[in-house]
Amino acid sequence: MRIIKSAEKSGDSLALILLILLVVGYAVFFSVYQIQRHHAFQTYIDLTNVEQTIWNTLHGRFLHITTHPTTGEIIRDFSGRATENLLADHVQPILLLLALPYALLPRAETLLVVMCVAVALGAIPMYRLAWRRLQNPWWALLFAVGYLLLPALETNSGWDIHGTNFLPPLLLAGLDAAQGGKRGRWWLWTLLAMSCREDMPFLVGWAFFWLVPREQRRDAGLLWGLGLLWSLLNFLVIIPHFAGGAGTPYLVRFFPPGTEMTPAGLLNVLPQFDFWRSTLAHFLGYNVRLGIPVLFLYLLHRPSLLAMLPTLLLNGFSWFQAARIPSYSHYSAAIVSWVLVGALEGFVTLERWLQQRRPAIRWRGLLAEGLLVALLAAHFLDGYTFINPSFVWPQPTGQEDAIEQVLAQIPADAPLSAEMHLSAHLAQRETLRVFPDLRDVEWVVVNVWFGGDPYGSLTPVWRELSADPAWETVTAHDGLLLLRRGAGPPRGVEAAFRSSKALPLYQVNVQFGEPGAGLRLLGFALHPLPEGHFVFCSRWKVESDYQIIPQLAVATQATEPLLWQPLESLRFVPQIFSQPGMVQDCTAISSEQEGAELVLYIRSSDPAERFYPPVVLDAGFSSGTLEVVGNLLLLRPLTRSPGN
Numbered sequence: 001m002r003i004i005k006s007a008e009k010s011g012d013s014l015a016l017i018l019l020i021l022l023v024v025g026y027a028v029f030f031s032v033y034q035i036q037r038h039h040a041f042q043t044y045i046d047l048t049n050v051e052q053t054i055w056n057t058l059h060g061r062f063l064h065i066t067t068h069p070t071t072g073e074i075i076r077d078f079s080g081r082a083t084e085n086l087l088a089d090h091v092q093p094i095l096l097l098l099a100l101p102y103a104l105l106p107r108a109e110t111l112l113v114v115m116c117v118a119v120a121l122g123a124i125p126m127y128r129l130a131w132r133r134l135q136n137p138w139w140a141l142l143f144a145v146g147y148l149l150l151p152a153l154e155t156n157s158g159w160d161i162h163g164t165n166f167l168p169p170l171l172l173a174g175l176d177a178a179q180g181g182k183r184g185r186w187w188l189w190t191l192l193a194m195s196c197r198e199d200m201p202f203l204v205g206w207a208f209f210w211l212v213p214r215e216q217r218r219d220a221g222l223l224w225g226l227g228l229l230w231s232l233l234n235f236l237v238i239i240p241h242f243a244g245g246a247g248t249p250y251l252v253r254f255f256p257p258g259t260e261m262t263p264a265g266l267l268n269v270l271p272q273f274d275f276w277r278s279t280l281a282h283f284l285g286y287n288v289r290l291g292i293p294v295l296f297l298y299l300l301h302r303p304s305l306l307a308m309l310p311t312l313l314l315n316g317f318s319w320f321q322a323a324r325i326p327s328y329s330h331y332s333a334a335i336v337s338w339v340l341v342g343a344l345e346g347f348v349t350l351e352r353w354l355q356q357r358r359p360a361i362r363w364r365g366l367l368a369e370g371l372l373v374a375l376l377a378a379h380f381l382d383g384y385t386f387i388n389p390s391f392v393w394p395q396p397t398g399q400e401d402a403i404e405q406v407l408a409q410i411p412a413d414a415p416l417s418a419e420m421h422l423s424a425h426l427a428q429r430e431t432l433r434v435f436p437d438l439r440d441v442e443w444v445v446v447n448v449w450f451g452g453d454p455y456g457s458l459t460p461v462w463r464e465l466s467a468d469p470a471w472e473t474v475t476a477h478d479g480l481l482l483l484r485r486g487a488g489p490p491r492g493v494e495a496a497f498r499s500s501k502a503l504p505l506y507q508v509n510v511q512f513g514e515p516g517a518g519l520r521l522l523g524f525a526l527h528p529l530p531e532g533h534f535v536f537c538s539r540w541k542v543e544s545d546y547q548i549i550p551q552l553a554v555a556t557q558a559t560e561p562l563l564w565q566p567l568e569s570l571r572f573v574p575q576i577f578s579q580p581g582m583v584q585d586c587t588a589i590s591s592e593q594e595g596a597e598l599v600l601y602i603r604s605s606d607p608a609e610r611f612y613p614p615v616v617l618d619a620g621f622s623s624g625t626l627e628v629v630g631n632l633l634l635l636r637p638l639t640r641s642p643g644n
Helices: 002-009 013-039 045-058 094-104 108-121 123-134 137-149 151-158 163-179 183-194 200-211 214-242 263-269 273-294 302-316 330-357 363-382 400-407 458-466 493-497
Strands: 416-418 432-434 443-447 471-477 480-485 506-512 519-528 533-542 549-556 562-566 581-590 598-605 614-618 626-629 632-635
Touching: 013 108, 013 123, 013 137, 013 151, 045 094, 045 108, 045 432, 094 108, 094 163, 108 123, 108 151, 108 163, 123 137, 123 163, 123 330, 137 151, 137 330, 137 363, 151 163, 151 273, 151 330, 151 363, 163 183, 163 200, 163 330, 183 200, 183 214, 200 214, 200 302, 200 330, 273 302, 273 330, 273 363, 302 330, 330 363, 400 443, 400 480, 471 493, 480 493, 519 598, 519 632, 533 549, 614 626, 614 632
Parallel strands: 416 432, 416 443
Antiparallel strands: 443 480, 471 480, 506 519, 506 614, 519 533, 533 581, 549 562, 549 598, 598 632, 626 632
16 A cells, blocks of 8 residues: 555645545445335346346355246347356356355345445555556546546446456456556456456456566466466356357357358358448447547557457447447446556656647646546436436336235245346245246246336247136236236236326327227326336227227337337237226336437227227317327327326
8 A cells, every 4th residue: 555655645645535435425326326226126137147146056056047048039049058057158256256245144235235335446446556657646536536437337336237347446456456566466356357257367368468567477478378268168168068068159249130140141141231331330339439538548558459459349349239338238347447547548648748749738737627528528428427417316116015015925935937127136046037938937927017028029928828727817906917827827917007096197088980989098198117118008998899909109209100019018918998998008118219209109900900090089188299190199298297
């Protein structure tokens, strides 16, 4: 801690106090954010994977995990895998270290808090590295603040937990130890960083070879060689062994969705001009997003560029959205430390160059101001705090009490299939599948209002499940459906798509079909949920036993209607519109385009696909939000309070 002692001797301990306050503030903010996010049922399958692996390991089942399916449209690259062990997908020994605090307090919140604290602590080695180069604690504090503000860094504490979330603090601590001549600490931090994922041993060893002082290149070469052998062992021996010889599914990320991963399929794509145009656009877009927050200063430091190069190519040329957007997820964790180190070195290089040419100007201050403005602007656009106007603190959806009551009915050790958001609260069991994976399970729980289908095979599963005599309904209300094996088929499932509360709806009167022989829309409302999801609730009057079924599509102001579907979001119970009477339905919808203004389209047809144009008899309080377009009813975004 010589740097800190030197700073104290020079009377600049205030900068250190501010550094500590920033680290503590960051850790507390993101810990509270993650706990609130988890309690609002907004954590995902990634948290489930980590917690179930650790929980099973502590209960004598080493790295046992059951949340990966064997089939699925989106994860076709996993087909046929024997994925009952984490080593079939990832080699992440660092999870064994996380098992220590989890054993003391076995809750998902423990893992989330440890992750946030670890990421926050990375500001300390960043400060030390900057102090060593700038010899001033206040300028060093600027780079520590830059570390905490960088969106590509914050995503490691603002999203679900992965082994790679721990890379930035470990890499910076390793480089700080190497520069300070602390060989043992350097090796310790480096080996821990290498344990974060199967490809990290090579990538970490490669980076340190270029970044450490020249006199330590011999040790760096040893680490690089060790990392290369370790990664080869992971990819060629460990993963294929536990995956049943299926190999590692990385190649699919560099090609458009649907590409056949065969020689013939690849040869069909590679000559296409559109493929290369899009791939190049991905690469340029990734570099722009990565460089703007630090003014591309790392381009002035060749060792940092070399350290970044493998990850830069892997992420930049990826067709996988989470990889090619630095602030989106954990995929840039291996590169963000070197972006900051390169920005520091580029800062020093540019300052010296400018000072030689215009010595009268205080370039350090001007460059610091420019860097801080760029960081704040990037944080304003993509950050994970209230500085970003699009940031939303996790809010309860109103389902929390109902969810807790439903989950309490499931036996603690029962094999279970759960929708991916609910799965993050059910990971402490030996067998947990992610719906619609129903292998060897006794219970099924789904949030039909909020849950998505991560594997692209939902509709046929629902169709089969609705008629399966092996399943019976336990609970169905307020968006929640709980089934268990028993005397089926499931009954009363339609109640899961409705609300038991008197929901406030906009009062309207829209006729589909002939008066007295059609269908009328009497009220509707759009209820926002987190993460771009919505619940569209509507009240209908079925006026005859002739089946007229409404359908829904979501679009933006600039697009055509997309993804027509029956109003029952999971296409499970269209029969509820087949008998005269009042019907209330709540349907989960989502927008693929973040920030886009939603509009909803409704059409109605009979089994013969005859469409019935809408007639607005009374627009009610929603005047200006309804519009008839051909045989479609368009519902624009609503701004007024609904009636009762």
